[in-house]
Amino acid sequence: MMTMSNFPLAIIFVLGAMLLPVLPRRARSWAYLVVVAIAFVFLLHLEAGATLTFPFLNYELVVCRVDRLSLAFGYVFVIMGFLGGVYGFHVKDTLQQVVALLYVGSSLGVVFAGDLFTLLVFWEIMAVSSVFLIWARRTPQSRRAGFRYLLVHAFGGSVLMAGVIWHMVSTGSILFNHFEGGIASYLILFSFALNAAVPPLNGWLPDAYPEGTVTGSVFLSAFTTKVAVYALARGFAGLELLMWAGAIMAVYGVVFAFLANDGRRLLAYHIISQVGYMVAGVGIGTKMGINGATAHAFAHILYKGLLFMGMGTVLYATGRSKLTELGGLVRSMWPVLILFMVGAFSISGVPLFSGFVSKSMVIYAAELEHQGIVVLLLNLASIGTFLSIGLKLPYFTWFGTDRNLKPEPVPPGMYVGMALTSAICIAIGVYPALLYNLLPFAVHYQPYTASHVIGTMQLLIFTGLAFWLVMKKLHAEATITLDTDWVYRRPSRLAYRVFSVEPARLFGKVEELSLRLAQFAVRLGANPPGYLIDTIRTARCAFFGTKKPAPEPDTFSPDRYRIPLGIMVLVVLLFLIILLAWDIIT
Amino acid sequence: MRRWMAVFISLLVIFVLLDLFLVIGEGHDGFPWSHIAGFFALFGFIGCLALIGIAKLLGHYWLERGEDYYHKNDDNE
Numbered sequence: 001m002m003t004m005s006n007f008p009l010a011i012i013f014v015l016g017a018m019l020l021p022v023l024p025r026r027a028r029s030w031a032y033l034v035v036v037a038i039a040f041v042f043l044l045h046l047e048a049g050a051t052l053t054f055p056f057l058n059y060e061l062v063v064c065r066v067d068r069l070s071l072a073f074g075y076v077f078v079i080m081g082f083l084g085g086v087y088g089f090h091v092k093d094t095l096q097q098v099v100a101l102l103y104v105g106s107s108l109g110v111v112f113a114g115d116l117f118t119l120l121v122f123w124e125i126m127a128v129s130s131v132f133l134i135w136a137r138r139t140p141q142s143r144r145a146g147f148r149y150l151l152v153h154a155f156g157g158s159v160l161m162a163g164v165i166w167h168m169v170s171t172g173s174i175l176f177n178h179f180e181g182g183i184a185s186y187l188i189l190f191s192f193a194l195n196a197a198v199p200p201l202n203g204w205l206p207d208a209y210p211e212g213t214v215t216g217s218v219f220l221s222a223f224t225t226k227v228a229v230y231a232l233a234r235g236f237a238g239l240e241l242l243m244w245a246g247a248i249m250a251v252y253g254v255v256f257a258f259l260a261n262d263g264r265r266l267l268a269y270h271i272i273s274q275v276g277y278m279v280a281g282v283g284i285g286t287k288m289g290i291n292g293a294t295a296h297a298f299a300h301i302l303y304k305g306l307l308f309m310g311m312g313t314v315l316y317a318t319g320r321s322k323l324t325e326l327g328g329l330v331r332s333m334w335p336v337l338i339l340f341m342v343g344a345f346s347i348s349g350v351p352l353f354s355g356f357v358s359k360s361m362v363i364y365a366a367e368l369e370h371q372g373i374v375v376l377l378l379n380l381a382s383i384g385t386f387l388s389i390g391l392k393l394p395y396f397t398w399f400g401t402d403r404n405l406k407p408e409p410v411p412p413g414m415y416v417g418m419a420l421t422s423a424i425c426i427a428i429g430v431y432p433a434l435l436y437n438l439l440p441f442a443v444h445y446q447p448y449t450a451s452h453v454i455g456t457m458q459l460l461i462f463t464g465l466a467f468w469l470v471m472k473k474l475h476a477e478a479t480i481t482l483d484t485d486w487v488y489r490r491p492s493r494l495a496y497r498v499f500s501v502e503p504a505r506l507f508g509k510v511e512e513l514s515l516r517l518a519q520f521a522v523r524l525g526a527n528p529p530g531y532l533i534d535t536i537r538t539a540r541c542a543f544f545g546t547k548k549p550a551p552e553p554d555t556f557s558p559d560r561y562r563i564p565l566g567i568m569v570l571v572v573l574l575f576l577i578i579l580l581a582w583d584i585i586t
Numbered sequence: 587m588r589r590w591m592a593v594f595i596s597l598l599v600i601f602v603l604l605d606l607f608l609v610i611g612e613g614h615d616g617f618p619w620s621h622i623a624g625f626f627a628l629f630g631f632i633g634c635l636a637l638i639g640i641a642k643l644l645g646h647y648w649l650e651r652g653e654d655y656y657h658k659n660d661d662n663e
Contacts, residue, residue: 144657254637255637255640255641255644256641258637258638258641259641259644259645259649259650367617370616370617372617372618375617376629379626379629379633380629380633380637383629383630383633383634383637384633384634384637387634387637387638450604450608451608454601454604454605454608455605455625455626456626457597457601458601458602458605458624458626458627458630459626459627459629459630460630461594461597461598461601461627461630462598462626462627462628462629462630462631462634463630463631463633463634464594465594465598465631466630466631466632466634466635466638467634470635470638474638477650478653479645479650479651479652479653480650480651480652480653480655480656481645481649481650481651482648482649482650482651482655483649489656490656
């Protein structure tokens with residue numbers, strides 16, 4: 001029975017996406033927000049423990065399974081869907097609004113999916129809908145990046161499908177719970193890790209996200225990777241491999257972020273870094289670890305959305321996002337700087353901002369398990385985060401070289417969206433119970449202890465000192481950084497040659513050859529004896545070095561090549577003589 | 587500017603000094619660095635410089651390429 005307590009939220013978004021294009025253009029932005037608001041009301045009525053099942057072939061599909069883990073992700077997805085809609089209120093592109101609804105809806109579909117088949121369907125809808133947020137920018141770069149994004153996710157989806165089918169066949173169950181190992185679960189782990197952008201499967205993220213539209217990248221930054229974190233937490237909690245992968249990933253992201261020149265690519269690398277904390281939390285797998293991963297996903301979605309909104313606003317106003325082309329915006333765009341810094345302080349884990357209360361849960365979970373190296377790696381990633389987002393990015397965008405940019409006016413909805421998101425980031429930081437009450441397990445953790453606050457402040461202030469010392473020597477460079485997308489981007493040129501250019505040349509050659517053969521046959525057929533005579537004469541002239549006589553006519557005339565009667569008589573006589581001679585000899 | 591520097595440096599000193607009292611006071615979790623006052627200050631400072639150095643080295647000698655690295659002739663598509 002479908003009731004309010006087990007209502008699949010994805011239905012609301014799919015209906016909304018179908019309704020939106022038929023509404024008048026001016027009402028669409030409002031309609032988008034109304035759809036998300038309705039979904040939020042339904043979300044409030046969901047009850048932990050409720051399920052909704054449908055019989056399907058020999059299996060039971062669990063299209064909605066509500067528990068505290070899925071609820072926590074559900075809340076933040078709906079909130080972020082709403083904030084993204086407020087930020088993108090000015091957008092008049094129906095395509096973007098429709099696919100944003102589908103993207104948010106399918107993410108919720110995955111989060112509330114209780115079986116692997118439902119998960120797979122929504123997983124694929126997520127990939128297909130999100131790519132339009134990249135293509136909607138309508139530039140050659142975004143077209144190419146979108147295609148690569150789609151191909152990578154189509155591959156991941158196929159691996160997931162293979163894993164799901166294998167799992168179904170080998171265990172006889174399609175329920176989505178903790179996986180117990182075996183090839184099927186490794187295939188599923190691979191596809192989850194691909195969506196979580198765990199190196200070396202991370203190349204697609206910094207490739208595609210900076211190419212999305214101003215509002216599209218805000219959505220992109222929130223959903224795909226965090227849905228994967230949810231899926232990992234559900235299926236692979238406590239896998240030690242993930243703890244190490246997460247810790248390394250956190251540092252990997254900040255190192256690459258430091259090299260990025262595009263502001264939104266820098267932020268994209270920090271998604272990888274921040275998801276590293278969550279993956280590490282999932283890998284630790286204790287109640288504190290899962291709580292930490294969930295809390296950090298919740299906080300991260302909001303502050304990363306805010307950061308993408310900030311850089312998106314700069315891109316909207318100036319048309320630029322590269323650090324080598326930005327600078328000196330503080331006079332004209334200081335309100336954006338303030339809102340951006342709320343996001344920057346949140347992601348850096350400054351006390352009183354949201355990252356401080358969520359990130360530290362993951363680190364604390366590692367401390368409880370006495371994983372000293374993980375603790376140090378995660379703290380190192382914190383340093384890199386503050387360095388790149390708290391210091392370098394704002395320095396090069398709002399200060400640094402003054403490039404006398406004349407920013408265009410920004411729609412008020414963008415400011416409202418950023419302000420609301422900032423308010424939530426600060427609210428969570430100041431009053432962590434807001435967040436902690438939503439977590440899957442009861443929280444026994446207090447972030448605001450003297451030692452924690454002091455340690456964090458030391459870390460941040462001395463990072464600032466180090467940055468200040470080398471600041472004058474740092475300068476953005478107009479380069480791109482190789483990453484694992486090289487593996488399919490660079491050889492794509494070779495593949496293009498092997499599968500497209502070279503076959504085309506081969507076919508061309510064959511065609512030319514057959515044409516020449518046909519021409520030869522035509523000439524030969526038109527005048528066979530003339531051709532023969534010409535060939536013999538040419539060969540003779542070439543051999544003796546004499547002058548070439550006039551060529552034979554193109555067409556055959558029987559009179560010209562008629563053999564004289566005498567020769568025919570001679571041939572017949574010779575034949576008779578040979579016959580006679582043969583008779584005599586034998 | 588000088589006043590900002592004064593605030594900044596006094597913050598540096600204050601947080602390290604606070605840590606001294608704390609380490610003597612409780613000596614919290616059992617890691618080798620838990621008993622070093624100002625460990626995170628040192629870690630932040632050295633970690634930051636190390637990250638910049640590693641990133642710059644990696645970028646300079648290996649990873650950084652021209653912006654047209656992947657698409658030199660766009661009309662080929």
